[in-house]
Amino acid sequence: xxxxxxxxxxxxxxxxxxxxxxxxxxxxxxxxxxxxxxxxxxxxxxxxxxxxxxxxxxxxxxxxxxxxxxxxxxxxxxxxxxxxxxxxxxxxxxxxxxxxxxxxxxxxxxxxxxxxxxxxxxxxxxxxxxxxxxxxxxxxxxxxxxxxxxxxxxxxxxxxxxxxxxxxxxxxxxxxxxxxxxxxxxxxxxxxxxxxxxxxxxxxxxxxxxxxxxxxxxxxxxxxxxxxxxxxxxxxxxxxxxxxxxxxxxxxxxxxxxxxxxxxxxxxxxxxxxxxxxxxxxxxxxxxxxxxxxxxxxxxxxxxxxxxxxxxxxxxxxxxx
Numbered sequence: 001x002x003x004x005x006x007x008x009x010x011x012x013x014x015x016x017x018x019x020x021x022x023x024x025x026x027x028x029x030x031x032x033x034x035x036x037x038x039x040x041x042x043x044x045x046x047x048x049x050x051x052x053x054x055x056x057x058x059x060x061x062x063x064x065x066x067x068x069x070x071x072x073x074x075x076x077x078x079x080x081x082x083x084x085x086x087x088x089x090x091x092x093x094x095x096x097x098x099x100x101x102x103x104x105x106x107x108x109x110x111x112x113x114x115x116x117x118x119x120x121x122x123x124x125x126x127x128x129x130x131x132x133x134x135x136x137x138x139x140x141x142x143x144x145x146x147x148x149x150x151x152x153x154x155x156x157x158x159x160x161x162x163x164x165x166x167x168x169x170x171x172x173x174x175x176x177x178x179x180x181x182x183x184x185x186x187x188x189x190x191x192x193x194x195x196x197x198x199x200x201x202x203x204x205x206x207x208x209x210x211x212x213x214x215x216x217x218x219x220x221x222x223x224x225x226x227x228x229x230x231x232x233x234x235x236x237x238x239x240x241x242x243x244x245x246x247x248x249x250x251x252x253x254x255x256x257x258x259x260x261x262x263x264x265x266x267x268x269x270x271x272x273x274x275x276x277x278x279x280x281x282x283x284x285x286x287x288x289x290x291x292x293x294x295x296x297x298x299x300x301x302x303x304x305x306x307x308x309x310x311x312x313x314x315x316x317x318x319x320x321x
Contacts, residue, residue, distance in 0.1 A: 005314055006045065006059040006091075009101060009306030010035075012077030012138030013193075016304060017048040019056075020311030022318070025111070027307055041082040042090055049091075058095040059087070060314040062104035062306050064139060066158055073098060077139050097314055100156040101306050102141035105262045106133045107316070108309030109145060110152050112302060117260070118270060121279045122296030129256035132249040134159065135263025135300075136195065136242070140188040144253055154313075160188040164245060174237065177202035190241045193265060196220065200234040220269055239273055242266070243281030250292050251285060261299045262306075270299055 003023055009016040018030040029052055033044065041061075049056060061082075065075045074081040088096050099107075109131060125131075131145040142159030145152050164187040166172045178185045178198055189198055196216040204211055207230065222228035223235035246259050259282075266273055283293045302308065 002055045002057050004054045004056060005095075005311065006049065006056045007307050007310040007314070008045070008059070008061050008063070009104065009304065009310060010041070010061065010063040010075070010080065011101060011306075012064055012075070015039075015041075015044060016307055017045070018304065018307045018311075019052060019054060020060075020307070020314065022058075022311075022315060025311065025315065027304060027311065030304060030307065035078055035080060037079060039080060041080055042087060045087070045091065056091070057093055058314060058318075059091065059093055060097040060099065060104075060310040061087075062099050062101045062310040062313075064101045064137075064141065067098055067100050067103075067156065095314070095318070097310075097317055099310065099313055100141075100143070102133060102135070102143035102262070103154045103156045104306045104309035104313060105135065105141065105300070106131070106143040106145050106154045106260075106309065107152070107313045108302070108305040109133065109260055109300075111308070111312055112300070112305070116302035116305075117298040117300055118274075120274055120297045120299060121282075122258075123294040125258040125296055126256040130253045131257035131260065132246070132253065132255040133260045133262060134246065134249060135261055136191045136193070136265045137263040138193055140191045140195075141263065142249070144249075144255065145257070146253075147257070159249070160191070161186045163187060164190055164241060167244070171237070173206050174199060174202045177205050187241075187245055191238070191245060196234060196238055196265075199237050200230060203230050203233055203237075216265070220265075224269055224272060235269070235272065236276060239276035239278040240281045242273075243278040244284075246297065247282040247285050247292050250282075250295050251288055254291070256291075256295055259295060259297045261297065266299055267301050270301070273299070 004019045007020045018027045134142045140160030144155040193216040219231045222231035
């Protein structure tokens with residue numbers, strides 16, 4: 001058995017590859033690429049491994065889509081697909097694990113160090129209860145961890161495709177604009193990179209301004225430097241919606257073990273996030289507010305929790321054998 005395993009974190013926009021040392025539990029040779037329309041995962045992996053000098057016979061593929069028992073896996077937010085059996089055959093693998101990307105992120109949490117997270121309110125976690133994990137990136141990932149006899153088990157799901165309730169007239173107007181565009185409006189339509197653009201463009205329409213093609217990065221930057229009132233309004237709505245959704249996760253599984261925010265968006269403006277209405281929206285749960293108030297929230301600042309979690313998942317699987 002090789003000392004190293006291949007781990008990947010395949011999102012809707014970027015693909016990350018690394019080697020995971022099964023002895024030291026460390027990542028190395030981390031590579032990030034932008035996924036192109038006609039990319040083939042097997043080719044991407046072969047190209048990556050061609051730059052490495054170690055033997056690989058095990059891999060864990062963490063990928064942003066539902067995972068079932070089918071041989072062919074197809075992504076949700078891009079055209080990438082692959083065959084498990086082809087990967088095993090072409091890469092000469094003895095072990096291949098394929099997991100949801102937020103299963104990987106959640107698996108990393110028990111192994112994260114204090115410097116890998118930033119706490120935003122709440123008390124101390126009670127690890128006798130479940131943990132919730134969610135994060136905005138190209139899409140909205142959601143997962144949970146439960147402790148069974150001292151072992152953390154990840155519960156994968158597609159919570160980003162639930163609906164997000166609106167609580168006031170202004171939010172209702174935003175939802176009306178998104179409904180015109182999408183019909184059914186999932187939470188992911190608000191809480192993602194594209195979600196930031198959706199909120200911004202809805203506010204433009206509400207204010208009778210022409211629609212502007214824009215990236216989420218520009219909206220965030222204009223909000224942070226206070227150069228665009230509608231961009232600032234957009235980012236405030238985003239933080240509020242993040243809080244509301246996180247509080248909903250607490251109530252769903254009573255996640256007094258804590259709530260962890262992953263994804264590439266929030267860490268870019270974490271100081272703004274701390275001062276935003278996030279925590280108020282998180283705790284505003286009516287008769288259950290007393291329960292949610294004590295639950296701590298942590299923003300994951302580790303650069304590659306998906307890659308790290310994929311390695312930990314593989315390590316845990318080998319230990320069970």
